[in-house]
Amino acid sequence: MTTVSVQNVAKSFGTIPVLHDIDAVFPQGTFTSLLGPSGSGKTTLLRIIAGFVAPDQGEVTIGEKDVTGIPVWGRNIGMMFQSYALFPHMTVARNVAFGLERRGIKGAEAQKAVAEALDMVHLSDFGDRMPKNLSGGQQQRVALARAMVIKPSVLLLDEPLSALDRRLRQEMQVELLRIQRQTGLTTIFVTHDQEEALTLSDRIAILDKGRIVQSGAPEDIYENPQTRFAAEFLGDSNFLTGVVEAGGVRLPDGTLIQTTATLHANGQKATLAIRPEKMSPTPLEGATNHVAAKILTVIYAGPALSYLLQTPDGTRLKLFQANRDGTLMREGDSITLHWSPAHSIPVQN
Amino acid sequence: MTRLGQIFLGLILIFLYTPIVVLMAMGFNESELYELPFKFSTRWYSALSTNTELLTSGFNSIVLAVITAVVATSIGTLAALALSRRTFRGRNLLQLLLLPPIAIPWLITGTAMLIFFFWTGIGRGMHALIIGHVALAVPYVVLVVGTGMKSVRADLEEAAMSLGSTPIHAFFAITLPLLFPSILGAALFAFAVSLDQFVISYFLSSPGYTTLPVQIYSAIRKGFTPEINAISTLLLLGSMTAILIFARFAKPGAPK
């Protein structure tokens, strides 16, 4: 069982704090994304787990073993880098065999393992090529084979797909997921791309300013964001701020927005997050919340339609709709938005 | 307009190469007093082969250049590794300190060395020349190898370590092979710097141990024959070859 866990980890570079009191568990066999913007500390956390960076405090365990004091080369990790980091002076086969040699595996046994690893990433005939003669996608497959062949305890991925173009990236996502499922390897994946995180992960941890602000299954975080940051960083969101009153939130213009969630005591300020695709311009059954707004801009993107709206008191809202019948509302139209109280999610600012 | 530019470049090349070609040609001219018309002869090269003074100093110059290349490349490469891979306080200052040996006129550096070596009892001669030449070559080595290090990404070493390499193994398996062309280039560069050095050598050579440029200078001052042209031709061809090989390993045109 290789569950990876991080307890009470903090790190500063000089006087700049990068991570505060991080506690996280990455259960055996799960695919977890560390999602956050630049400077959120997600890469530093990954590098602490890998052993490239020593934490100022706290512990890292891989499996049952406390590895905090063990250097990178003793941790038995598999790592993929943003730049592929293939050794340019070695053939593909020698790149893959590098980690085996370090473990004393040589000769026929090593050859067999290398062949299997290359077969797994569909590059069986590429063993004699030099890395510079491969495409970006092929190089990344080699990097994956190189990381997997040593049978690591944990696979660490540092934005490995960000240098690929969109189509290749989607292909590699499928490949990565297939191999991860096949091997059941505990995988930690750093990314700033929310779509990638949603597609790949069993679990997502959202980082902001050196803290994990929320973690859980992708659908849990998406449907129930706890903070304004999480709501905005994973997906898109509208925010309405008012004062708690009678189980709802009273907006400055007097409208009462209902929610099924528990709120603070009456009279306190509260912010509600509403996903733009959960709102509707036409009345729906059970959609007991109503807000009037005027359409500022219409964005036509083929299958999807986006509208930028403004309420009479100046709040900006977004509305997403599927393009069902090709009819668009026009800029300048005044409409009423409807949604269910279950979709008003109170969030912390 | 294009034609005009090309003609201008042609004139520049004529300006740069005329004296060099004349110097080389005069080494093959019969007349001792450099008189024209030109009459081909190899007598000065024959004379050179028995001129022990010039030959000894030429030998000294080559030995000195080899020692300088080996020592400066070794210690300069180590410094380049630290400067390009480590972060520490004072790194910018250390990089700045590479400039004085390059930028201060050699006359000043040379006379300062003379004073200091005299004062401390180090004295003049071969060891003093080694100290001086290596000091002049080290900054170039650090610059050339440092530039090479930029092409060896730090994450290659990290990848090796993630696969089980210790830092030392990662250095020998990954960094050093990739850095090798730069190191070789730096060594050739250091060799050329030493071979061409005159001013420092002039102040640090002792009566018993001189280098070829110092010997040529004293010949120019005291009276000379086309033998000097012959040995100068060999010296020019030697350093041109070194630099052309260097240009294959590293980009040409590093600042002097």
Next chain:
Amino acid sequence: MPNKATPQRASKGARILPQWVSTTALLLPAYGWLTIAVFLPLLTMFLFSFMNKTPMGKAPIEFTLRHYRAFIDQPYLIKIATNTLLMGLWTTLACAILGFLAALALVRCTHGARRETLLILILLPFWTNGLVRVFSWTMVLRENGFLDNIWHWIAPAAGSIAILYSREAIVIGLVHGYLPYMILTCYIALVTIDDAIIEAAQSLGARWWVILTKILIPLAAPGLISGAVLTFVPVIGSFMEPRILGGKVGVTMGTVIEDQFTQAFNWPLGASLSFTLLAVTMAIFATFSGVLRRGTGGTA
């Protein structure tokens, strides 16, 4: 992305020793060597420049500021210093004009492999022995030398045009020495100028001299300035070129300093003159340090 901002990208090396130990071990040989060979000597020279006489024998040494008054006590030094500065200015000016035009011709009139070959041909002499190249000019400039012979062949009746042992000869030799460097720095500055900028100026009706003075020269200024500094500084410290090409008129600060060490044996005076020269050099570098850092593409 965040690791770009993190100062400690390198891994925490071997755990047995703290990292500063290995860093120091890597740096010590090179910087120790430079300390002994360059930095301590410069300090010692500074100390010597205050001594009343060369410290030989047993006579006690006194410290004095006398040598820094040399320019007042020995007025002929002022004239020599002026000549040296003029020599530097003329050489730098000639290098700047020829070098800028040659770099412009390289960038605008040549392409590809041909341009690369030309660049290497231009830079090649720069890396050969300076002394030998100065010596080679004596063959060209002397009476009945190469130039004189060509002149006689063109105009048999005219007199000699030999200019060896003159200030002009010194400047020609120095220009020959430093022109390749000036071409290089101007070339580096000019080659980065996008053709579209020039086309844009042309489309706005700019004539060639407007393009030259308003676009090319200002954009090439960093290259011109760093080339000029790195020509002027070594030129005012030169002594071998004036001696070989200038003969009796070749008296410069450089030859005066050399004399103190090899003939007059007045090391303290030589040291103080050296240090004055070093101060001028440093002042020039300090003035243009910003441009130099950008103009030559940094140092490491």
